[in-house]
Every structure is written in structure tokens, then in C-alpha cells.
Amino acid sequence: MPNAYSRAQMAHDDTDSIRLQKLLAQAGFGSRRKCELMITEGRVEVDGELVTELGSRVNPKTQQVRVDGSRVRVNPNHVTLALNKPRRVLSAMEDPKGRYTLRDIVGDKYERIFHMGRLDYDSEGLILMTNDGELSQHVMHPKYEVEKTYIATVEGRLSGTVCRRLVKTGVQLDDGWIKLDHCAIIDATRDFTMVKVVLHSGKNRIVRRIFGSIGFPVKRLVRTQIGPIKLGEIKPGSYRVLSQTEVRALSKEVGL
Incomplete structure (x- = not known):
């Protein structure tokens, strides 16, 4: 042998x-x-x-x-993208209702490419896409719960005390208790507060649900980072190909 x-x-x-x-x-x-x-x-x-x-x-x-x-992980047929999803774009490759989708942004250049996770229709920011099935499976698997960072603009004047409570004790939603890993106020006016949020959960509309449950509806939500991959300077409706160094860092994050 x-x-x-x-x-x-x-x-x-x-x-x-x-x-x-x-x-x-x-x-x-x-x-x-x-x-x-x-x-x-x-x-x-x-x-x-x-x-x-x-x-x-x-x-x-x-x-x-x-x-x-x-x-x-080096396969010349594999490609991984970082895409900046604008508002009112569906996190899907096609839509029977004819709404704008991720496919309309990336086109047909990459064979069998698919998104790893979603953002709701009115949210913006970073979505990762790949045709590497093993990487996709690991990134989306609940076992790994990749850390995600968001910038949320909420209605009302959010206090530091509330932020600390969301990290320390969290809130109870319909599907259980949830805590933030990090919460920091970036800016505030009388009517709105901009806050940086970090959490591992990938549950549907989780950031909107957390702040909505305590009386601070989210008016704008932008995802800026997934694991080691940052949104950076990618313009809305555009994307870039991740470097092998970035793919390696992402793979390590999810146990590959």
C-alpha cells in the first residue's frame, strides 16, 4: 500500500x-x-x-x-463570494413572484453557486455565496453558529443599561431565551439609536425580533461581518471573490 x-x-x-x-x-x-x-x-x-x-x-x-x-481547501472549481445585499432583494436564487434576487446580482457566471444563510427582504449587508457544498453545509450548520455582526438603527433612545441587559440576561422570545454577545451604542438622537450588535444565532429575523420585543423596532439593519469575513467597501448590489486566505480563515472557523 x-x-x-x-x-x-x-x-x-x-x-x-x-x-x-x-x-x-x-x-x-x-x-x-x-x-x-x-x-x-x-x-x-x-x-x-x-x-x-x-x-x-x-x-x-x-x-x-x-x-x-x-x-x-484549494479546488479550482470552487468560488466563494461576499455580496452586499440591498434592501428589497430576496435572499434566494429565483422568485416565482418576479422579485429581484441574488441571481440578478451575480448572474450566471458561477455554476451551482448558492447563498450561505439569508437576510430578510428589508435588511441589507453581507451574504456569503459559494459552490463549495461542504463549506456551505458547515457555515449554515447550527453546531458552529458563526458569529455575525450587525448595525441596527432602532426607534427610540436606547440606553446603555438596556444594551448591557441584552448581553447579560437577554430576552425571552416565542422560541426561547436569546442573548447578544455584544451590544454597543454608536450614535443616538432623540428619536433613533444606532447600535452595533454581535450574536451567534442564525434564527430568522432574530435582531429585529430581539429589539422589537423590548419596544425598540428596527428601522434599518445592515449585516457587516460573518465570522472573519467583513463587508468592507463592497457597494450595495455588488460582490467580490474571497481570497484563498479568507476562505481558509472561514473554513477554520467552521471546523474544516
Whole structure:
């Protein structure tokens, strides 16, 4: 039975194979020189076996590569997007009612791409999309509960005391108790308060339900971050392709 290194050597005959250090560089681990050092230091595994010799080749479609125990995910057919959803866009790829959807933003450029999670029709901000089924499954699985950050504008003058209570004790909704991980007032007027909210729950309309339950209806809601991925400067109705470094950080966040 060939070990991982001999299987890697056999990949020389595979047209989809590439040098191991090149794959690591493409995955965002640094320069090829740095990746070569990682290999010789014994930090890289191929199919469960250490590879310490330079020059080996691997097929990222069929072989599993790990660095320091973490999976390296490089598949040239996979793409992951960060999209800024405007208000009144449906978090779906199609709509029988003819409403504007995510498909209208990304078009047909990427095969089998789908959104990881949703934002309600009147909310805005970051949505992640991918055609990597394993990544999508992990990001949306309740087990991992990826941290999400929102900027909410609510009716009324919200006090710091209320913010602290939402973090410390939370509120009881129809489907149980829920607490915020973080709540901070950004700005306030007599009629409105802008607040930064961080929580792990992915329940439907959860931020609107939390503030609505205590008498502060949400007038505007923007999601600015999912795990390590930030909305940044993406304009509403636009998107960008995540770098391999970002995909690797997201994958690590959800146990891949």
C-alpha cells in the first residue's frame, strides 16, 4: 500500500497535479519559499501522512492536504463570494413572484453557486455565496453558529443599561431565551439609536425580533461581518471573490 509521499510522487502522471508548495502558496500560506520551509519542518500532511521532501506533487481534487492539522481547501472549481445585499432583494436564487434576487446580482457566471444563510427582504449587508457544498453545509450548520455582526438603527433612545441587559440576561422570545454577545451604542438622537450588535444565532429575523420585543423596532439593519469575513467597501448590489486566505480563515472557523 503506497504511503502519502509515494502517492504524491505518482501524481506526476496526473494532469491536475501541482507541486505541493505551489498549492500551499495558492491557499494563502505565504510565498513558495515559506511554504517549502513548512514542508521541510514536517508541518504538512498529504492523505494523513507527513510529507517532508520537496518536489512532491498533489492533486487538490482528489487528495487531502493539511497544515498543522488544518485542512487546506484549494479546488479550482470552487468560488466563494461576499455580496452586499440591498434592501428589497430576496435572499434566494429565483422568485416565482418576479422579485429581484441574488441571481440578478451575480448572474450566471458561477455554476451551482448558492447563498450561505439569508437576510430578510428589508435588511441589507453581507451574504456569503459559494459552490463549495461542504463549506456551505458547515457555515449554515447550527453546531458552529458563526458569529455575525450587525448595525441596527432602532426607534427610540436606547440606553446603555438596556444594551448591557441584552448581553447579560437577554430576552425571552416565542422560541426561547436569546442573548447578544455584544451590544454597543454608536450614535443616538432623540428619536433613533444606532447600535452595533454581535450574536451567534442564525434564527430568522432574530435582531429585529430581539429589539422589537423590548419596544425598540428596527428601522434599518445592515449585516457587516460573518465570522472573519467583513463587508468592507463592497457597494450595495455588488460582490467580490474571497481570497484563498479568507476562505481558509472561514473554513477554520467552521471546523474544516
